[in-house]
Amino acid sequence: MANERQTFYVHFPELSIPAPLSVLGGTLREVGFEEYAPLDNDWASERYYRAHQRVFWVVDTMGRSDLADFRVAVESGDLDRVRHWYREQEDYPDELLDSVTERAELLHLAIVCASAELLVSPSLSMLYRTPASGGVSRRVGLAHRTWVLALQDSIRISAESLAAAAEMVSRWVAAGLESDHVLLGPLRTVSSVAGGALSAGAIVTLLVVALESSLNFGGTDGKRARPIAADIRERMIAAGSADIGSRMKPLYAHRSDFLHGRREPLPLEADIVLLVSLLTASVASRTLALQQPEGEGLGA
Structure with missing residues (x-):
């Protein structure tokens, strides 16, 4: 399977920030409805989403692409190829996805530490993945799309706390700490x-x-x-x-x-x-x- 550029959108529930933050090779920023809707067009609700702009950690990276192979297999009706694709998912763990989710959780914990706020883990919400070749894959957390689409109050994190979190998480990564x-x-x-x-x-x-x-x-x-x-x-x-x-x-x-x-x-x-x-x-x-x-x- 070839490598290609991919974009990950990791939702940070209940979070509100004053400005984008570049951290860990990505950007923690608000994502407007026009950008969000193609990621989840079956569920996207402008009425609820616009009430509180949602914050995502957005990461562009290179990695193994399997969506294109799967799409070709399905469209061709080649069931053997489809079965082969599923076997590969079991045999070869998605290290890129694991790396992104781990970094997101570590960033979340750093924001909790710097702000002293009760914040929900991004692992409970939504992650979207968009390869350059097209298509969207989704990781659905235990809370489904509750914090993405439901009307809710958000927790405002100061610029000072975000800067402290960015410094903290960079130090943790350099020292080899993982979220567990x-x-x-x-x-x-x-x-x-x-x-x-x-x-x-x-x-x-x-x-x-x-x-x-x-x-x-x-x-x-x-x-x-x-x-x-x-x-x-x-x-x-x-x-x-x-x-x-x-x-x-x-x-x-x-x-x-x-x-x-x-x-x-x-x-x-x-x-x-x-x-x-x-x-x-x-x-x-x-x-x-x-x-x-x-x-x-x-x-x-």
Whole structure:
């Protein structure tokens, strides 16, 4: 199968940005309805789409093209060729698609970290792929086209947060981090509770558990956790929360009540905001080690 230029459109749910951002070889930008409609013409709804311009990470790249072969096989009515095409999909994983989706998820986690916002993973939404030879293939996430077409509020990310995310994700890629790396675990938790499917009680419980894991990172001796805890303490004091114990104690009590099925008062939105900010701060602090000289970083 020949290589050809292909364009990927990866949807970033609920995201709103002030300007396009060039990052990881692509551009995070708004895609207008005229550009979007040919990607999904059976579903495209101008009424819903125009209400909130959707943000996609758009990547032009070279890679193996299989759509042209499939289209020729179908149009010719050659069933043996069609079966051969499907066998090749099983025998040869689509490394280009895997690479694009992995980079998109890593970029998503960096935006979560830099903005401290509850943002839905692009893996749950839509990805469109358009080879130069024509045609469109789609990867449909668990949420189908909900965040592409449904009327909804968006989360505005500042230019400063986007710039910080771009710097952060470039550093992660240079260090060889992937989206499932243990260092990024707190961000995956923050992302997993976004989208409105969980109750406030469940969200706070999961975030508290993630914070516990974050502060125990590196083993029971706590050598790696201590500077992270100190950084979190400084951030809370700077935010006007000098009495850290009075903020955290009821949240830990809520976690226990929720896990053991006891009745508990509903947590406040401010509690969720606090926990998200602490978790994202812990990852920002930990991944700063990626900038340190060899022997002083993550493996030390």
